[in-house]
Amino acid sequence: MTDNSPSDVLDQYHAVMNELASAEAAAGRSVGAVQLVAVSKTHPASRILPLLKAGHRLFGENRVQEAEAKWPALRSAYSDLELHLIGPLQSNKVREAVALFDVIETLDRPKLAAALAAEMSRSGRRLRCLVQVNTGAEPQKAGVLPEAADAFIEDCRHRWQLPVEGLMCIPPQEADPAPHFAQLADMARRHALPMLSMGMSGDYLRAVAAGATHVRVGTAIFGHRAPVGFGL
Numbered sequence: 001m002t003d004n005s006p007s008d009v010l011d012q013y014h015a016v017m018n019e020l021a022s023a024e025a026a027a028g029r030s031v032g033a034v035q036l037v038a039v040s041k042t043h044p045a046s047r048i049l050p051l052l053k054a055g056h057r058l059f060g061e062n063r064v065q066e067a068e069a070k071w072p073a074l075r076s077a078y079s080d081l082e083l084h085l086i087g088p089l090q091s092n093k094v095r096e097a098v099a100l101f102d103v104i105e106t107l108d109r110p111k112l113a114a115a116l117a118a119e120m121s122r123s124g125r126r127l128r129c130l131v132q133v134n135t136g137a138e139p140q141k142a143g144v145l146p147e148a149a150d151a152f153i154e155d156c157r158h159r160w161q162l163p164v165e166g167l168m169c170i171p172p173q174e175a176d177p178a179p180h181f182a183q184l185a186d187m188a189r190r191h192a193l194p195m196l197s198m199g200m201s202g203d204y205l206r207a208v209a210a211g212a213t214h215v216r217v218g219t220a221i222f223g224h225r226a227p228v229g230f231g232l
């Protein structure tokens with residue numbers, strides 16, 4: 001896989017879309033049941049534009065500051081694009097995030113829920129939110145712990161009145177992702193949440209089989225990222 005020119009990006013994008021369609025068919029799911037969130041973090045607008053020109057509209061970024069530098073110009077050219085925040089959100093960045101993104105996938109703690117609720121009512125912008133669940137209970141990873149998730153989801157919806165639409169997870173790196181996907185899908189079903197964001201470049205086909213409605217794919221589309229300073 002080469003990953004330097006914009007035409008490579010487009011080829012890789014089409015390959016991922018084809019794989020997704022096959023996985024949907026193999027899982028007995030309807031065509032288009034799974035949305036591809038193209039994760040463009042660390043990549044410049046010149047590599048994102050080919051996808052926009054090809055009609056793709058759904059993207060993910062993990063840092064508010066980086067997204068602020070790239071996306072306002074792209075959005076003025078493509079006003080119908082949809083941008084998801086997929087990285088941790090600090091409470092002091094909530095105002096910028098609510099102004100810039102369409103979906104927050106990383107709602108994971110009461111302080112953030114309160115800050116989002118306050119900013120949404122102040123600004124009048126109501127963003128769909130996904131609760132991030134730390135299904136592997138990894139100490140270094142963001143996300144609400146599985147045993148606290150039920151109560152947190154209820155609080156987000158009722159106490160803070162946030163538009164919670166789904167769940168998101170990042171399984172532990174070396175683990176079999178299947179039980180993590182199954183656990184998240186089960187939790188979403190119990191709470192009647194329609195959106196299920198799970199699966200990345202290495203495991204998105206398995207996430208489709210497990211019921212994902214959104215897969216977040218970066219490397220398989222855009223190629224490898226510069227390693228320094230841009231961890232998960």
Ligand SMILES: *Cc1c(COP(=O)(O)O)cnc(C)c1O
Nearest residue numbers: 039062086200201216217218219
């Ligand atoms: C970077 C990132 C992805 C994409 O990862 P790839 O392995 O490059 O596809 C997905 N989800 C989150 C939360 C990320 O930070």
